Amino acid sequence: xxxxxxxxxxxxSTGSAVATASKNxxxxxxxxxxxxxxxxxxxxxxVSITGTRPSVxxxxxxxxxGLPALDQLLGGGLAVGTVLLIEEDKYNxxxxxxxKYFLAEGIVNGHTLLVASAKEDPANILQELPAPLLDDxxxxxxxxxVYNHKTPESNIKMKIAWRYQLLPKMEIGPVSSSRFxxxxxASKRMPQELIEASNWHGFFxxxxxxxxLKVEPCSLTPGYTKLLQFIQNIIYEEGFDGSNxxxxxxxxxxxxxxxxGSPLWGDDICCAENGGNSHSxxxxxxxxxxxLRTSLSACIxxxxxxxxxxxxxxxxxxxxxxxVVGLESFIGSERETNPLYxxxxxxxxxxxxxxxxxxxxxxSDVKDLAFKLKRKLFTIEAGVQxxxxxxxxxxxxxxxxxxxxxSLVAGITxxxxxxxxxxxxxxxxxxxxxGQAGLELLTSGNSASASQSAGITGMSxxxxxxxxxxxxxxxxxxARQLLETREEHLSSRLLILTQAERLCxxxxxFTAFHIFNELPCKGDCICLQTCQTx
Amino acid sequence: xxxxxxxxxxxxxxRRGSTRGLDWRLGPxxxxxxxxxxxxxxxxVRSRTERNWLGPSPSWAPQADLFSPRSSHSGGKLTxxxxxxxxxxxxxxxxxxxxxxxxxKVCFVALIQSFSHYxxxxxxxxxxxxxxxxxxxxxxLEGLKSAVDVVFQAQKEPHPLxxxxxxxxxxxxxxxxxxxxxxKPIDSxxxxxxxxxxxxxxxxxxxxxxxxxxxxxxxxxYCRATVCWELKGxxxxxxxxxxxxxxxxxxxxxxxxSHQSHLILRAEGLATGFCRDVHGQLRILWRRxxxxxxxxxxxxxxxYKIQDKSVSFFAKGMSPAVL
Numbered sequence: 001x002x003x004x005x006x007x008x009x010x011x012x013s014t015g016s017a018v019a020t021a022s023k024n025x026x027x028x029x030x031x032x033x034x035x036x037x038x039x040x041x042x043x044x045x046x047v048s049i050t051g052t053r054p055s056v057x058x059x060x061x062x063x064x065x066g067l068p069a070l071d072q073l074l075g076g077g078l079a080v081g082t083v084l085l086i087e088e089d090k091y092n093x094x095x096x097x098x099x100k101y102f103l104a105e106g107i108v109n110g111h112t113l114l115v116a117s118a119k120e121d122p123a124n125i126l127q128e129l130p131a132p133l134l135d136d137x138x139x140x141x142x143x144x145x146v147y148n149h150k151t152p153e154s155n156i157k158m159k160i161a162w163r164y165q166l167l168p169k170m171e172i173g174p175v176s177s178s179r180f181x182x183x184x185x186a187s188k189r190m191p192q193e194l195i196e197a198s199n200w201h202g203f204f205x206x207x208x209x210x211x212x213l214k215v216e217p218c219s220l221t222p223g224y225t226k227l228l229q230f231i232q233n234i235i236y237e238e239g240f241d242g243s244n245x246x247x248x249x250x251x252x253x254x255x256x257x258x259x260x261g262s263p264l265w266g267d268d269i270c271c272a273e274n275g276g277n278s279h280s281x282x283x284x285x286x287x288x289x290x291x292l293r294t295s296l297s298a299c300i301x302x303x304x305x306x307x308x309x310x311x312x313x314x315x316x317x318x319x320x321x322x323x324v325v326g327l328e329s330f331i332g333s334e335r336e337t338n339p340l341y342x343x344x345x346x347x348x349x350x351x352x353x354x355x356x357x358x359x360x361x362x363x364s365d366v367k368d369l370a371f372k373l374k375r376k377l378f379t380i381e382a383g384v385q386x387x388x389x390x391x392x393x394x395x396x397x398x399x400x401x402x403x404x405x406x407s408l409v410a411g412i413t414x415x416x417x418x419x420x421x422x423x424x425x426x427x428x429x430x431x432x433x434x435g436q437a438g439l440e441l442l443t444s445g446n447s448a449s450a451s452q453s454a455g456i457t458g459m460s461x462x463x464x465x466x467x468x469x470x471x472x473x474x475x476x477x478x479a480r481q482l483l484e485t486r487e488e489h490l491s492s493r494l495l496i497l498t499q500a501e502r503l504c505x506x507x508x509x510f511t512a513f514h515i516f517n518e519l520p521c522k523g524d525c526i527c528l529q530t531c532q533t534x
Numbered sequence: 535x536x537x538x539x540x541x542x543x544x545x546x547x548x549r550r551g552s553t554r555g556l557d558w559r560l561g562p563x564x565x566x567x568x569x570x571x572x573x574x575x576x577x578x579v580r581s582r583t584e585r586n587w588l589g590p591s592p593s594w595a596p597q598a599d600l601f602s603p604r605s606s607h608s609g610g611k612l613t614x615x616x617x618x619x620x621x622x623x624x625x626x627x628x629x630x631x632x633x634x635x636x637x638x639k640v641c642f643v644a645l646i647q648s649f650s651h652y653x654x655x656x657x658x659x660x661x662x663x664x665x666x667x668x669x670x671x672x673x674x675l676e677g678l679k680s681a682v683d684v685v686f687q688a689q690k691e692p693h694p695l696x697x698x699x700x701x702x703x704x705x706x707x708x709x710x711x712x713x714x715x716x717x718k719p720i721d722s723x724x725x726x727x728x729x730x731x732x733x734x735x736x737x738x739x740x741x742x743x744x745x746x747x748x749x750x751x752x753x754x755x756y757c758r759a760t761v762c763w764e765l766k767g768x769x770x771x772x773x774x775x776x777x778x779x780x781x782x783x784x785x786x787x788x789x790x791x792s793h794q795s796h797l798i799l800r801a802e803g804l805a806t807g808f809c810r811d812v813h814g815q816l817r818i819l820w821r822r823x824x825x826x827x828x829x830x831x832x833x834x835x836x837x838y839k840i841q842d843k844s845v846s847f848f849a850k851g852m853s854p855a856v857l
Contacts, residue, residue, distance in 0.1 A: 286742065357655060
């Protein structure tokens with residue numbers, strides 16, 4: 001694939017030059033083929049494994065998660081040797097889908113699979129994998145934009161809704177069946193011959209717990225210990241870590257662990273707050289990550305974090321995993337009937353992206369993402385107003401160029417028609433005490449005295465919201481100090497935006513707050529008092 | 535024998551020490567609570583011309599001054615790196631490359647990432663970890679790989695991560711023995727390295743692996759006694775701040791270390807949320823400044839943006855993207 005070749009050459013120039021500790025290493029210019037640090041492979045390791053590509057940023061080997069949209073959000077894909085943790089949604093409806101997409105991608109690419117579950121027999125899980133979409137069919141499937149039959153048909157189009165049509169979708173149109181990332185039809189099953197042709201290993205806990213595997217003394221629960229033994233066994237015997245002299249493996253092992261941490265695994269963190277073995281899960285994750293880092297494997301874990309009683313454990317688990325994606329479905333919540341979320345089935349939160357071999361990571365700018373399960377396809381879209389409408393303050397994205405925040409605010413006004421934005425202040429360059437007076441104005445509400453003391457030159461009134469213009473000054477002190485205080489004022493519902501942020505908002509933002517259209521463009525920062533939404 | 539009031543503690547006895555000036559130092563005869571508390575605090579009076587190793591500078595271009603190599607070394611500093619709602623690993627990479635360039639002997643306990651990760655980032659920052667390891671300048675304990683070895687194979691001699699095999703929360707004594715062995719001065723005559731440094735990436739991981747907060751604090755205490763006081767080296771540790779996830783053990787660890795450390799670097803995310811141009815905010819707190827004329831417990835706050843090979847700092851609200 002030409003794209004992969006160019007990616008590879010870019011990666012060679014930027015991410016290369018790592019001399020590992022192997023004694024066979026003569027030259028220091030080696031392309032980073034994989035993360036294995038203790039391997040004995042000598043010479044340049046050219047990446048020729050199907051279904052993988054090197055990352056553009058750091059030459060890391062990536063595999064697809066099965067959802068091209070998710071790959072794009074994660075910065076190209078899932079890096080080999082890392083753990084993708086999926087925080088399950090409340091009724092465990094959509095997270096098994098992501099799990100199955102991951103496994104299906106492995107089958108299509110010919111990777112070896114290791115499926116571990118305490119609830120379902122891995123053979124049954126494999127039977128339910130979605131079928132891959134091939135080139136000639138995919139365009140036809142895409143045109144069928146039928147919603148899930150559960151959502152009621154609605155003829156009324158909200159004023160807000162048109163906004164979302166303008167926003168770009170995260171998915172890439174499946175023009176061709178590319179070698180990295182495939183599309184799957186959720187309504188059909190994977191053909192039996194593909195499953196039989198694949199090499200897979202299953203770990204079903206009720207079967208394994210009774211058998212006598214050699215168990216090392218460890219403080220993990222027996223289920224976790226057996227699973228770790230099993231994974232280490234497979235990795236060693238099939239040669240994924242290069243330590244087996246008989247086997248030279250050039251394939252990826254995809255590990256999928258379902259419902260880790262649930263009581264079915266013998267762990268009680270979901271039942272009790274301070275259980276007996278509260279460190280079992282975190283130790284398991286640590287050792288698992290150690291196994292993955294030294295082998296050609298990638299792992300997906302789904303975990304019912306909404307059941308974990310102790311919040312500290314969730315924080316620790318997040319730190320110990322590489323990528324954390326949270327799913328939040330609307331079923332059963334008040335958002336199901338909310339007209340704003342009418343088109344979507346839930347939200348996706350990318351909670352953590354690792355910084356591998358780099359000081360920075362490819363974080364996507366868009367933070368509000370929603371997913372929708374169409375009849376056949378699982379899509380992720382951006383720009384949905386995701387914050388809880390019941391909260392008091394609208395969250396503002398820092399300096400995002402995205403019109404999402406405009407829609408964010410418009411959503412408030414659409415849903416609650418009694419917004420009461422009071423004042424808008426434009427702080428011209430550095431009029432420090434005017435800025436302070438302006439803030440006092442917001443809190444006091446008495447305009448006459450404050451305007452006299454502040455030296456306000458012009459004022460305009462329009463029902464409740466008012467715009468105040470201040471005189472310009474040379475120094476930049478006031479603006480900077482106001483910016484420093486922005487965190488404190490956030491708690492009192494006062495938003496302070498910089499010039500760049502204000503420009504990003506766009507006219508609709510201010511119109512929504514019933515502010516004049518003709519705003520002077522000068523100014524370092526702007527203060528807004530937000531409305532109290534019900 | 536001149537007596538000056540100590541900044542902080544318990545009327546420590548003063549005696550003339552090295553030729554560099556007055557040293558408040560407690561001899562090994564001190565015991566009991568006084569000795570236990572006070573030996574951890576060593577103050578050195580310096581002349582005004584000598585700069586502190588992280589010289590406080592009021593200029594708006596702090597990156598030159600923040601991490602400049604120091605002119606003289608008095609030893610025994612514990613630096614605490616803390617991150618809240620963001621990733622503070624760039625500080626660890628910085629200190630690693632800083633100390634390796636300063637020709638120090640470094641013992642790096644890397645519990646959270648693999649060797650290749652640090653080595654690739656180190657190359658971007660200008661040091662080669664593999665060369666340093668071959669020369670003997672760097673002793674690297676790779677937590678992830680060692681954990682696999684410990685859990686799956688019974689070890690003959692005590693392994694630094696021996697506690698992984700134990701059911702009950704033990705202590706970190708094998709790990710401390712490893713550190714002491716790694717940093718002990720070689721009696722070969724000439725000193726190749728200037729002073730020893732212990733770097734620990736992510737003490738919070740030890741809590742996740744079953745150690746109690748007290749056990750980790752004991753480990754740090756022992757390491758400070760050896761590295762900071764006996765060998766006159768430095769220590770840099772990273773701890774996560776869990777914030778609103780009520781992790782009591784982590785809070786105990788963080789508070790305990792904050793009281794013992796000389797310098798606290800706290801990387802926080804912006805309170806207003808995600809920003810593409812400003813990745814976070816760094817709060818620098820000197821807890822025991824050595825110059826009595828300088829106002830004690832100085833604190834600076836800078837915002838930063840991490841780039842591919844460096845980090846740029848600027849004052850709050852003064853990001854180049856905004857101005």
